[in-house]
Amino acid sequence: MKIFNITKPDDTIREKIVHKINNLTKPKGSLGTLEDIALQVGLIQQTTNPILRKPHNIIFAADHGIADEGVSFSPKEVTWQQTLHFPKGGGGVNFLCHQHGFTLKVVDAGVDYDFPAGSGVIDRKVRKGTANFLYAPAMTKAEMRQCIEHGAAIVRESHEDGCNIISFGEMGIGNTSPSSIWMSYFTGIPLEKCVGAGSGLDNAGVQHKYTVLKKAMDNYKGDCSLLDLISHFGGLEMVMAIGGMLQAAELKMIILVDGFIMTNCILVASMFYPQVLDYAIFGHQGDETGHKQLLEYMKVKPLLNLGLRLGEGTGAICAYPIVDSAVRMINEMDSFRGAEVTKYF
DSSP, X not given: OOOOOOOOOOGGGHHHHHHHHHTBSSOTTTTHHHHHHHHHHHHHHTSSSOOOOOOEEEEEEEOOGGGGGSOOSSOTTHHHXXXXXXXXXXXXXXXXXXXXXXXEEEXXXXXXXXXXXXXXXEEOOSSSSOOOTTTSOSSOHHHHXXXXXXXXXXXXXXXXXXXXXXXXXXEOTTTHHHHHHHHHHHHOOOGGGTOOOTTTOOHHHHHHHHHHHHHHXXXXXXXXXXXXXXXXXXXXXHHHHHHHHHHHHHTTOEEEEOSHHHHHHHHHHHHHOGGGGGGEEEOBOOSSTTHHHHHHHTTOOOSBOOOOOOOTXXXXXXXXXXXXXXXXXXXXXXXXXXXXXXXOO
């Protein structure tokens, strides 16, 4: 698999950043999470004057063979229809990108559809959807490695465009199913606590989904290694996102983490390179069953809880203004000395 050079941010500048934050014209700690974010961004960028440049949101899209088992409320064709829709504007992710100045990239990682030339969809198709992991591995290890490479390459292009803060989203009917299995295997949390409604299943639908996924896990005869579990149960778009996250961390970019699926992806990314989490800001706690437990397992605190479960990167983009506020705080607030205000704490 591709090797990444991901290092923890140098901690020697921490004292300078903390000193600057603590000497802004406010009581110490009074801006709470904004102060924490400013410190994290300052460490990532190794400066007391961090800056956010050209935010990008990358949506990776792919189909899932397990969707044939009726584990999703939405029909399979929604994957290609929405993937084609995003570049035209008008989707859930589009108005947020417009509002907050994000460049949107839509990448075909493995949609079971041939997109026409000029559609605005970036072609990185590895195969036309995964195999049905109820019966066979979702992808080969060679295909998994190809997804990692493609995800990394897309992020390098964004970085070359000047982007230093990036979020990832996904489009793929059925992709909460592989996410639930990954969560259960990689955290040890029982599968029934990881399986939720996805795009809108009722209680009976959730029970059917659990039964199918439990059978798929029972049928699994692999070696339970990280690479084997990723390739056997993963989604092409999910693995591509992992490659993107790892590349972003290597390039010392800020990673805004979206919902249930992308949180599972950065969990897996951190199992390869734990240091990736130093570059991650968790945007929100989604409404999908299991997301709260997953965040708690990872000991991370999301910025928002808005009941979102759309995916596409929407929750991460909603959290961007908070990160922007943190950066503005450290750059635009006066110090006590500069403002000639008596320190009042």
